[in-house]
Amino acid sequence: MKKYDYSLMAPGPVNLHPEVRRLLSEPMIHHRTPEFDKILAETLNKIKLVFKTQEPVYLLTSTGSGGMEALLVNTLSPGENVLCLVSGKFGERWAQMAKTFGLNVEEMIIPWGEVVDLDILEKKLSEKNYTALLTQACETSTGVLHPIEGISKVLSRLEVKNQYRPLLMIDGITALGALPLPMDAWQIDGLVGGSQKAFMLPTGMSLLSFSKRAQERFETARIPRFYFDIRKEQKANAAGETYFSSNVALIKALNFVLSEMATKGIEVLFNENQRRADFTSELMSLLGLKSFAKIRSPSLTAIQMPEGIDGQKVRADLEKKFNITVMGGQDQAKGKIIRVGHMGYIQDHELLHFSEALYEVLQTHGMKLPLEKKELLGKLSHWLKNSL
Numbered sequence: 001m002k003k004y005d006y007s008l009m010a011p012g013p014v015n016l017h018p019e020v021r022r023l024l025s026e027p028m029i030h031h032r033t034p035e036f037d038k039i040l041a042e043t044l045n046k047i048k049l050v051f052k053t054q055e056p057v058y059l060l061t062s063t064g065s066g067g068m069e070a071l072l073v074n075t076l077s078p079g080e081n082v083l084c085l086v087s088g089k090f091g092e093r094w095a096q097m098a099k100t101f102g103l104n105v106e107e108m109i110i111p112w113g114e115v116v117d118l119d120i121l122e123k124k125l126s127e128k129n130y131t132a133l134l135t136q137a138c139e140t141s142t143g144v145l146h147p148i149e150g151i152s153k154v155l156s157r158l159e160v161k162n163q164y165r166p167l168l169m170i171d172g173i174t175a176l177g178a179l180p181l182p183m184d185a186w187q188i189d190g191l192v193g194g195s196q197k198a199f200m201l202p203t204g205m206s207l208l209s210f211s212k213r214a215q216e217r218f219e220t221a222r223i224p225r226f227y228f229d230i231r232k233e234q235k236a237n238a239a240g241e242t243y244f245s246s247n248v249a250l251i252k253a254l255n256f257v258l259s260e261m262a263t264k265g266i267e268v269l270f271n272e273n274q275r276r277a278d279f280t281s282e283l284m285s286l287l288g289l290k291s292f293a294k295i296r297s298p299s300l301t302a303i304q305m306p307e308g309i310d311g312q313k314v315r316a317d318l319e320k321k322f323n324i325t326v327m328g329g330q331d332q333a334k335g336k337i338i339r340v341g342h343m344g345y346i347q348d349h350e351l352l353h354f355s356e357a358l359y360e361v362l363q364t365h366g367m368k369l370p371l372e373k374k375e376l377l378g379k380l381s382h383w384l385k386n387s388l
């Protein structure tokens with residue numbers, strides 16, 4: 001990528017790896033062929049590396065939300081009690097989805113930008129039995145990372161007290177592949193990721209897995225389901241196929257991305273995301289800006305805009321004048337933040353280009369900046385070299 005090409009630095013979709021771009025332009029092959037069967041088998045095997053599970057992982061042709069729906073409809077029945085952590089837009093949506101399926105949903109509202117308080121959660125869960133607990137790992141609308149391991153420990157304590165252990169359902173759409181979410185070790189019962197995030201692919205595939213305990217509910221769950229009935233996929237995968245037409249192009253590209261992850265080591269990839277998040281901390285600190293999220297996810301940073309500066313205009317100018325796409329805030333955070341993604345194929349020169357662009361745009365919008373642009377870029381270049 002040349003210096004001033006387009007940079008997609010949103011919290012998904014993300015810049016594609018050059019090899020993914022090449023693979024996506026290859027001629028189509030049919031999915032019921034030995035050639036594709038081999039790719040599918042390799043992919044379904046390698047994907048376990050990211051989920052860190054012994055259980056099967058499924059690839060569905062749907063956006064991430066379809067995977068969230070699949071977690072609910074395959075394990076739950078109308079009228080069951082579920083607790084949904086709502087700390088932003090995506091929590092709101094999951095609660096709404098669960099209500100649509102007739103679940104008895106209680107929302108635990110967490111102010112935007114804040115992290116779940118584990119003591120409050122434990123108290124809430126002790127009050128009555130919930131069949132499932134739904135939460136985002138990273139709430140993309142605020143950039144917050146929730147303590148999934150801590151939540152799982154809270155659930156283990158309920159079990160010790162002889163209380164029912166709710167199924168732990170995690171929307172890991174902006175977390176899976178970008179940071180550790182070891183499904184088996186943390187006793188996660190349902191986990192979903194999205195292709196357009198840390199997997200560096202276009203939108204259109206959800207990736208999900210169920211614990212043994214969740215799988216036991218496939219036969220008894222009474223929410224109606226057809227396309228997302230995972231039992232069909234389970235049988236088809238066991239026979240080396242997908243039930244519906246396979247998403248050939250994305251699965252081929254995913255196979256490549258997973259090989260890269262396996263060769264580099266998944267931890268190396270986590271570190272690369274973290275390094276870009278740390279770079280953004282450095283940029284914020286040099287410019288006198290703050291994070292909106294109390295506890296930040298390594299997959300994105302929500303940068304709070306200074307008083308009087310409209311984040312929507314900053315976002316638009318970055319795109320129009322500098323060919324960089326970041327996202328603005330949604331709903332109550334609209335205009336107050338810009339959200340910068342750290343996932344995908346982002347090179348160091350793009351980080352510097354973004355920093356320069358942000359400097360110029362903030363200056364144009366009247367922010368008094370604490371240092372010269374040249375000094376900022378010098379310091380950041382130095383930081384990048386030292387952090388390799």
Ligand SMILES: Cc1ncc(COP(=O)(O)O)c(C=O)c1O
Binds near residue numbers: 066090138
């Ligand atoms: C945390 C989270 N959950 C759910 C979604 C919805 O995913 P999709 O748009 O792929 O359906 C997103 C999308 O950005 C997300 O970030």
